[in-house]
Amino acid sequence: MMTPDADNKANIQSTHSSSVAGVGSRITELFFNKIHEKWRSIVVAIPFIWLLVFFLAPFFIVFKISIAESLIASPPFSSLFDWTEEGVITVRVIFDSFLYLVEDELYLDTYLTSIRISSISTLICLLLGYPIAYAIIKSPDTTRHILLLMVILPFWTSFLLRVYAWMGLLADQGTINDLLIWLGIIDKPIRLLYSHFAVYVGIVYTYIPFMILPLYANMEKLDMTLHEAAADLGAKPMSTFFTVTLPLTLPGIIAGSLLVFIPATGEYVIPDLLGGGNVSMIGKVLYNEFNANHDWPVASAVAIALLLALVVPMMIYQHVQSKEGVS
Amino acid sequence: MKKQRSTFLFSVLCFGMAFLYIPMVMLVIYSFNYSKIVPVWGGFSTRWYAKLFESEEVWNALTLSLQIAVINATFATLLGTMAGLALVRFGRFRGRTIFSGMISAPLVMPEVITGLSLLMFFIALQQLVGWPEKRGMTTITIAHITFSLAYVAVIIQSRLSGMSQSLEEAAQDLGAKPFRVMFDITLPLLTPGMMAGWLLAFTLSLDDLVIASFVKGPGSDTLPILIYSRVRLGLRPDINALATIIIATVAVGVLIAGWIMIRQYKKQKADQQMAAS
Amino acid sequence: MTIFGFGWEIMTNETNYQDRQWLDPDAEPFIQLRGVTKQFGSFTAVKGVDLDIYKGELFSLLGGSGCGKTTLLRMLAGFETPTSGTIYIDGMAMNDVPPYERPVNMMFQSYALFPHMTVESNVAYGLKRDGVKKSEIAERVDAMLSMVELSDFAKRKPHQLSGGQRQRVALARALVKRPKVLLLDEPLVALDKRLREQTQFELMNIQDKLGVTFIVVTHDQEEAMTLSTRIAVMDQGQFMQIGTPTEIYEYPETKLIANFIGSVNMFEGRVVSNDDDHMLVDSVETACRFELGAVAKAEKGAKLWVAVRPEKISMSTTAPQSVGTNQIKGTVHDIGYLGNMSIYRIQLDQNGSSEGGSLVEVTVPNQVRPKDGKHAIDWDDEVYLSWHPESSVALFR
Structure with a gap:
């Protein structure tokens, strides 16, 4: 007869012998048991710290520099914190850079031009992109996938080269001028490149996929029988569009518009390559202020000003996205 | 009435696609132009391709860009997947609002701001701790990871929220601890999303000009920086050749992807038939 | 055993x-x-x-x-x-x-089969997590699959199975852990x-x-x-x-x-008398007296509902020989023919007229085929309904 103790031992042995099977799997199991307490915090912490250091901290530095004094030195700005003899930190805040921005008409002009160009471009993208997205949705299945792929495809090729392509089309001796002369519409080349027109074309061309894709995603979720229901209830196509389709695609319209408007406002490459010296946008001014004039405080102040202009649209975008995410 | 509307849609579609593709087609055509002046046709030639391949500068820039893109894509996928998991599957944790804000902000942040702030940061850091000693590949890669990880996180987030949580619950129910569940269930099912994220991060990095030109150092020109410095001064036939190669590569990649997708679709159909029988 | x-x-x-x-x-x-x-x-x-x-x-x-x-x-x-x-x-x-x-183990509504694993690995998953010996896992998985008759499908992935097969895999996966x-x-x-x-x-x-x-x-x-x-x-x-x-x-x-389980006919009424073995209830609406098995807590005058299931009611076109309890008269308002049985809706007579009275549902098994599309009891026939006192229930809320 077994004592309870012996019985216990036998049990332990039997479980032990069964666990010998596959030492390797046993070790991984042990690893999983060990890490199971802490892993969630690790998974959160790594990207969190990365973004804190490389995304958030840099903004504070830009902010700090924007309120520093510009100096001819390296780095070309004054230190914000000075150690006094008592060991107390005194903070000197100089709003010179911001005052400079407000006083100089050039900056205010650029600021307004940027917003105007990006708003108009966004509107053109919407007017063009909406029917395209709608047409894609309405196409038969296979065609739809191909068309969608065709909209995404340019995104995978170089942005820079797509802007460059328009330099060739719009140049004085470029394809468009050649075509117009050949057709007899004009007899000598007209100025297309290095103009506002060129910048509009460039922005619409490069950013229109960002309008079409959110619209498409939004329309895809749309129940097409709603149109039939509206028609059944006596709505004409036009009124169906304004009373059913448009309100339901509003989230897509907002998301797409912001995805075009926000980056277009800070655009640098397009005004530089297609606008030349004739179009000045805020992103370009920032780059030049920084690169050519080496005035870091002013560049930083421009960055902060640009950010302020975009904070509201960014917040709206976040809000729309999070609402979309829930539904 | 209905017919009219669809002709309208059809013409918009044709115009849209022409608008998207004609500039690229012209770019390709002129790459085979003999003439040095891009828009003036001087006969068919491949001499600009030869010139392109001879240029050591181009090769160096390409190698650097590819290196950065691969490292960036790998790290961004890792970090972005972590971030996506944290946001969708971990419920509430401290700092979640800031975290989700920091994930979505880089998506809409103008590049000039990101670039400038990262440069200021690297300079400040150098003064403070002496690192990074000089800017170049490392700083560009860090900058790229920072914005690419946000894109990956968004992809992972949408995949995860579309994935039923009952699979993970089933694994737990069968005795798997949460960490084990992640390796056995969540990550295998996320693989397509992670692959898409990797590709996206890779492309974003290859495509970036503005941020890289802020945080680059002397002698660390990536391919876009090189292209930019050349085209700023006007049209260059060798750049057309380069553009053609890039477009061709992307086109081939898309064709392969399409072929794989069709094959998978067919296999799925076959499986469904098998299940029905 | x-x-x-x-x-x-x-x-x-x-x-x-x-x-x-x-x-x-x-x-x-x-x-x-x-x-x-x-x-x-x-x-x-x-x-x-x-x-x-x-x-x-x-x-x-x-x-x-x-x-x-x-x-x-x-x-x-x-x-x-x-x-x-x-x-x-x-x-x-x-x-x-x-x-x-x-x-405990759970079988999920959507089955939650792991799509990237075969049927076999799905079933084995729980045992592996418990650190069961490999040979034993194989043995138990085999036995389980044969019990749910899926041994031939062990190597398939979930999407290659039909709905019923998936359901059985889910069951096997949950049961294999005993x-x-x-x-x-x-x-x-x-x-x-x-x-x-x-x-x-x-x-x-x-x-x-x-x-x-x-x-x-x-x-x-x-x-x-x-x-x-x-x-x-x-x-x-x-x-x-x-x-x-x-x-x-x-x-x-x-x-x-x-009401939640099955269908039921309900008549509002008040207790007239409540003896040891039976209770009498008067219904104003149907002008009828109901008899039920006794309910201890019902006092005289208490308000209650008498509930009768449709299949407990017998229906006849001939008037009962004597006037008694649990008898009501009405007209066939509607017939729902279900094949194995028919559902009759009978409109009760109200104050002598057949207009506006409430509807009572009666189910009748179709023991005889309807001839020339005509039922034994057909539309607009006058019918007498009755049921056994033990077949109804008194409800107070």
Whole structure:
């Protein structure tokens, strides 16, 4: 007869012998048991710290520099914190850079031009992109996938080269001028490149996929029988569009518009390559202020000003996205 | 009435696609132009391709860009997947609002701001701790990871929220601890999303000009920086050749992807038939 | 004795689930819920419920969507923790036990089969997590697959299976760990009607063989009636009635329950007299006197409803020979022909006229074929309805 103790031992042995099977799997199991307490915090912490250091901290530095004094030195700005003899930190805040921005008409002009160009471009993208997205949705299945792929495809090729392509089309001796002369519409080349027109074309061309894709995603979720229901209830196509389709695609319209408007406002490459010296946008001014004039405080102040202009649209975008995410 | 509307849609579609593709087609055509002046046709030639391949500068820039893109894509996928998991599957944790804000902000942040702030940061850091000693590949890669990880996180987030949580619950129910569940269930099912994220991060990095030109150092020109410095001064036939190669590569990649997708679709159909029988 | 080498005791007929343990005051409940409440924000999904479930039962939680049945099941599985109250399984408090350490397994509504694993690996998954020996895993998985008749499909992936096969894989995966309790979330909802009936009986057989306690969540009353030893009917986070299928159907406690399960005719009335063995009720609406089995608590003059199921009513075109209780007269208003039976809607005479009276439902088995499309009792026929005093129930709320 077994004592309870012996019985216990036998049990332990039997479980032990069964666990010998596959030492390797046993070790991984042990690893999983060990890490199971802490892993969630690790998974959160790594990207969190990365973004804190490389995304958030840099903004504070830009902010700090924007309120520093510009100096001819390296780095070309004054230190914000000075150690006094008592060991107390005194903070000197100089709003010179911001005052400079407000006083100089050039900056205010650029600021307004940027917003105007990006708003108009966004509107053109919407007017063009909406029917395209709608047409894609309405196409038969296979065609739809191909068309969608065709909209995404340019995104995978170089942005820079797509802007460059328009330099060739719009140049004085470029394809468009050649075509117009050949057709007899004009007899000598007209100025297309290095103009506002060129910048509009460039922005619409490069950013229109960002309008079409959110619209498409939004329309895809749309129940097409709603149109039939509206028609059944006596709505004409036009009124169906304004009373059913448009309100339901509003989230897509907002998301797409912001995805075009926000980056277009800070655009640098397009005004530089297609606008030349004739179009000045805020992103370009920032780059030049920084690169050519080496005035870091002013560049930083421009960055902060640009950010302020975009904070509201960014917040709206976040809000729309999070609402979309829930539904 | 209905017919009219669809002709309208059809013409918009044709115009849209022409608008998207004609500039690229012209770019390709002129790459085979003999003439040095891009828009003036001087006969068919491949001499600009030869010139392109001879240029050591181009090769160096390409190698650097590819290196950065691969490292960036790998790290961004890792970090972005972590971030996506944290946001969708971990419920509430401290700092979640800031975290989700920091994930979505880089998506809409103008590049000039990101670039400038990262440069200021690297300079400040150098003064403070002496690192990074000089800017170049490392700083560009860090900058790229920072914005690419946000894109990956968004992809992972949408995949995860579309994935039923009952699979993970089933694994737990069968005795798997949460960490084990992640390796056995969540990550295998996320693989397509992670692959898409990797590709996206890779492309974003290859495509970036503005941020890289802020945080680059002397002698660390990536391919876009090189292209930019050349085209700023006007049209260059060798750049057309380069553009053609890039477009061709992307086109081939898309064709392969399409072929794989069709094959998978067919296999799925076959499986469904098998299940029905 | 064991079957398929599983180590489960076969339940013999003397001790099978029909042994009504819940009536035995000495029986130890296997699962106990004590004051279990679950709140999601301001919404209370489950409101302080108490429940005892005994070993080997096939217990159903029945209710509409949002009644709290799924939340209750998820609390048993460990995916939700009760806001207050305690759940005991086999005498152990479960509140702090995570799902992966509970002696219960769940069959998910969507089956939740791992799409990237074969049928075999799906079933083996739980055993691997427990660190069972490889040879034993293979043995147990094989036995399980042969029990659910899927041995030929072991190497297939879930998407290569039909709905019914997937359901069986899910069942095998949950049972292979020999859980003390199997939780089933709407186990048959994804199957078509024919397969559902067949699977119902398979489930019962398996449960009978293995003796595992099953807790089934369902919104389908027919399913609950066929499967269960007992049913708990839930509404708004509370149990409305707990009982055997017969109890719930034949002796509903409230009008709500009577209406929820099957159809019922209800007549409002007041108690005229209440003797030891029978009670008399007068109904103003039907101008009729009802006789029922005695109800202890009913006092004279108390308001109540007399409930009669449609199939308990007999219908005839000839007038009864003597005037008695439980007799009403009406006209055939509607006939629903279902093949095996017909549903008649009879409009009652009101104040001598057949206009505007309330409708009574009567079901009649079609023992004789309708001739030339005409039923034995047809539209607009005058009919006399009657039922046995023991066939009706008095309801007070």
